[in-house]
Amino acid sequence: MQRIGVFVCHCGSNIAATVDVKKVVEMALKEQGVVHAEDYPYMCSEAGQSRIGEAIAQKKLTGIVVCSCSPRMHEATFRKAAERYGLNPYMVEIANIREHCSWIHKDMEEATEKATILMRAAVAKVHLNAPLQAGESKVTKRALVIGGGIAGIQTAIDIADAGYKVDIVEKTPSIGGRMSQLDKTFPTLDCSACILTPKMVEAAAHENITIHTYSEVEKVSGFVGNFTVDIRKKARMVDIDKCTGCGVCQEKCPSKKTPNEFNRGLNNRSAIYTPFAQAIPNVPVIDTDACIKFKTGKCGVCQKVCQAGAIDYTQKDEIITENYGAIVVATGFDTIKLDQYGEYAYGQSKDVITSLELERVMNAAGPTKGHLERLSDGKAPKEIVFIQCVGSRCSDDRGKPYCSKICCMYTAKHAMLIRDKYPDTNVTVFYIDVRTPGKNFDEFYRRAVEDYGVNYIKGQVGKVIPQPDGSLLVQGVDLLDQKRIMKKADMVVLATAIEPNPDVRKIATMLTASIDTNNFLTEAHPKLRPVESPTAGVFLSGVCQGPKDIPETVAQAGAAAVKVIGLLAKDKLKTNPCTAKSDELLCNGCSTCANVCPYGAITYETKLINDHGIREDRRVAVVNSALCQGCGACTVACPSGAMDLQGFSNRQILAEVDAICR
Amino acid sequence: MTYSYYPGCTLRTKARDLDKYARACAEALGFTLEELPDWQCCGGVYPLGTDEIASKLPSVRALDAAKQKGQDLVAVCSACYHVLKRVNDDMANVEDIQTRANNYMGLEDPYKGETKVLHFLEVLRDRVGFDELKKKVVAPLTGRKIGAYYGCLLLRPGKVMGFDDPEDPKILEDFIRALGAEPVVYPYRNECCGGYISLKEKALAGSMCDKIMDSAGGFGADCLVTACPLCKYNLNQSGKLPVVYFTELLAEALGVKEVAL
């Protein structure tokens, strides 16, 4: 028989304002096995915890129930406290009377009644709790960073500097990411390449960093401290060790009609290519879909011209398997497709472009060599219109419900750069709100208006109307003047919403990391654990977690690195003891449980079983508690009830059900 | 293939051509339009008010009649198509309208939006296929530069109509191409002609139609094609370019124009 103590937290007035905590204490004392109950303003405080300790000692408690906030908030706190005072931490149960009760109900009587029932359910569960011991697992002192943009690069450098090995897996032929496509960066107008390239070089040269470009994560298994990852190294068709990066192959390649991804398809590239001049590694890849040799078997020009003999048409994809202790996701973003926004005439006119395309147009290495030109006729635009929030803040299914966060600032940057370099060109920005929270951000935007004469008009654009003469008519209203605006423009730039890289869903699934409805990875806690995923050992860096600019990305990248370092610094980790366990006497050995186990944690052994005097060899299930993550799929699959989950046993859950339905 | 056919009141009067050409073309293309018996006028505009039931009933009757026959329901007039499709959407998805309309109708087997509503153009695109249509053309309209005028009713609201991309539609252009003519894409092809407002505000409708005509003319169109009698009427008031029904063009290309009349 358990001796149970019940501790009811006021949480200041968060709970006590709606739940009569004294009444809950009174009701608790009526429960079978409850030998102690008390309330306290802040149970989670040092004083609150020591009261729990005193009660454990004085009343010889064998189990405790804390009626407080969500177990997701403080279960760990109270378990640690219990352990400190000599009680097995798994003899603690939380009744969530804040998030699930006081915060959502107004009527005191009703809330108190519900809190009482939740308390009873927890008491009923504790009656059946058993002390559990956490096991230990080793930590592989190596980290994986998925994505080689600025987020991934920074995370990798920080981890590597602390002395741990890091691998970067990058899908494209070079690291650098979105930032390498940018021309200048706000709010200081540094040249993007000038600040990024040194970082890329640093990562490449770092003795602790291994970079796998043109590679993708194929499969992930294991758990925190012990991940096993299959990485597909796609066939480059170019020997990375032999290639000198001379570039002759690209020059001579006769297939030059493939849209250049790096320049957002604004010009073409050869079939053998490096995405950009500063690419790391500076080794081209052959796009086999475009390559004449691969399509027809006839060509081989690159092989002929390569003095280093680096071209190898026989290369095959290679799968390598590596072990890691921690994984950082830094998969970044792309701009949304604008197929559904026909009213802005993107796709109908070449002179309607996205902001990212404008970055390439303004970049000296871009399709126009940095000259601001209309892509239709190469003429210099005299009137440029920027349209904000294209696909952002849209609750319909065409766009994204969130604010993309970076657009207000980069548009101010673009406007300013254009006005600075081409004073004859007028710039008009149609905005809904100008959002500039950030150090020196609003000042930056004001400079665009005050010093550079950028014309900001409040009001979303209704339609961009291509004119027979090749110009564009922008139809809008000035909401402040209540006036219809028909603005003639030579070029229209759309501040297109950003969205997480589409691959992230696949990666999140492999990592069992949660993802929200917008495909952003979910953090373990929105405020207190912003760089950790809820899945232990998986960390988040950059825009994969939510829209952010470069400074924020770099800050988060560093934070993720610190979390990784903190993990890799440990030699051993405590494992979750709430794992499945099979009762050998009941097990049929039918394999049904193993069929549903996502971790391959269940194996079968033939054992000599003594079943009430009958001794026979039986095939029985054995759970590897280091692999088991405690989902419980096996427990339901098991027809005989032999498989049960510690900490969430059948009887414990049934006791909760009974208490609630009582 | 046989379709239930809802001509609508305008096709019985001022827009007889639209109807006759449609029937003749259907025959030439090997499908049958079977006119629903006792159809009633759709009302010309879709009643936006969520509490308007009575004005939706003529459409429900037509839709249910098609359901009884197990046929898809085809309309040629943009307005009829618009009203039928939206009422059908209500009947399928808006529980309140569904219940109340069925109560009015007193049907044994309640109507729940089962009928598929098709515009004649959709039949051409999705059932006949423009490639197939192209093969049946006997008198290609080679050399003609035709601007498609969609107007509002075929396209919007895009989610309910599901007819084509409401901001950058293609179906009429593909249709024009199939007939051997050159489609002229111009940005005002999905802007409003003024609609019913031309009854009292001729000038306003006129200026809207002028913009459309100017834009189409500017991009080189020598005539406009439409599916809507009201659009045609309004555009004709502007008169800058000739306007024809799409069925007329089709009949011409299929060589059944003379037969039809």
Place this chain on the structure above:
Amino acid sequence: MNKQAELIRQVSGVEPLKCMKCGKCSASCPSYEEMDIKPHQFVSYVQNEDIEALVASKSLYKCLSCFACIERCPRGVKPGALIDAARQVVVRQRGQQYLSADEIPALLDDEMPQQLLMSAFRKYRR
């Protein structure tokens, strides 16, 4: 809540609070310049329960029901449905018809399609 405002909200099925005041409806409206109360303002009039002004507005009869505002609204608000509901409130009151029987003959011409008359009647009269 004002009864008429509530009625308009119900009949239109529009939730004015969804509006983020971006003005895309007005920017899309072909009748913008003809209207005294602009499409993006419909929402505020209903929200502020200033129904008297709204139903007196000539915008009621300038809206073409072209659905451009409904199509393009990024928040799913439907200003067009709102103004149509306001118009309904007016025409449902006896004698409040925008088109009187006497003025019709003068407006007709030979070419005018049935559809025009039907829709104008629906929009302007009870």
Place this chain on the structure above:
Amino acid sequence: MQRLIDRAKELLGSGEVARVLGWRKGENSWDVEPAFFASAEELDGFVYDGFCGANLSKYMIEASKLEGKTLVFLKPCDTYSFNQLIKEHRVDRDKAYIVGVGCKGKLKIENIPAKGILSVEGAGYPDAAEMLTVKTLYGDVQVAYKDAMLERCHVCKGKDHMIFDEQIGESADTLDGDRFAQVAAIEAMSPEEKFAFFQAELSKCIRCNACRNVCPACSCRKCVFDSNKFDSAQKANTTSFEEKMFHIIRAFHVAGRCTDCGECSRVCPQGIPLHLFNRKFIKDINELYGEFQAGADIDARGPLTDFRQDDCEPSIVGKRG
């Protein structure tokens, strides 16, 4: 029948098998029971005729633990159960010598509408007659063989053996019904009618556990209803959980594993159509997740230990009408 006995004697004699698992005559000609035969002499009591409905697969669980091979006679439908047991590692294929026997449909004595039955003639194998002659205290009655058949034979899965070492005897096609007709009829009822139907049927249950004991899928060493894992052990009280839910849980536990052998209904002393629960699951599985026959393919994943990413949502239950 004689061929079966001869072959069994041969195999016993050669030492190929250590024992034979078959059927033995009971007190009356229709009372047939499963039995092990260890010698040629014992085989004199062996019988195989229209009353040998019993599925012997489950007995192979125990036989697998014994020394040497066991010769087991399996009818076509029994082989599904045997396969399923192999898949679940409950029987040892190497310990079985399977003789697939022909089947011309099996009989149910209760289906013969006569009183005071003394014997039934014409049920023999392989020479089953079209008409059975039933001798009763009150004279002879003629009953069509077909009319006395078990329900399951009317919806027979086919006369192919899924697994065997050798086959003996001819089969006859007995399928003349729609396997899911009754399930569909119940599905079409109103909730009130459904409830009334099952309440009436389940009220008859005396929890004798015959269904559980005969079921080849209910092969757990210890049933959850006998263990304390769900606080459900051995409560006889009529208001308790397992009394009401026993049949639903049992059906759920065998869902995706039940081969629809029909033994549960055959042995129920109260005549409850228990197979309806299993068939309901089978029908749902077929409709929602694709045709599946447990025991047909040892390597196929069971439908409840499998999934597709685009599986229907549970709300489909309310939408199917």
Place this chain on the structure above:
Amino acid sequence: MSVKNEEFRPVIVAFCCNWCSYAGADLAGSSRLAYPADVKIIRVPCSCRVNPMFILRAFEKGADGVILCGCHPGDCHYSTGNYYARRRMTMLFSMLDFIGVENGRTRVEWVSAAEGVKFSETMNSFVDKIRSLGPNVRLGDLRCKD
């Protein structure tokens, strides 16, 4: 049993997976999105931990409705748990429907950690549904004696 609907306070058991739906319920709480107190949540590690026995037991002990919430398909913390739960619950609900228990008393909803609003809306609509169905008598009474 004749309880008037307005007085009827149903007993509703909600099984919520720890990673998504329980967190969604927490978010509903911290966002102060009310739903009736009739709903009592039981935390399970994953929707696949929910044994049909638990649901039947709840009904037997007097629950009027049982709802299971888990991560959206594809987003399960354990990769595949909710896919199994989906099939199991489809089967169970179908069986309950088959024996005449109103289908509205059982529900599965996928609620992510970010969907506090959805959690609250789901619970509100579920409670409404159960209130409209009235007290659950059938499962408590499936096997009648005498």
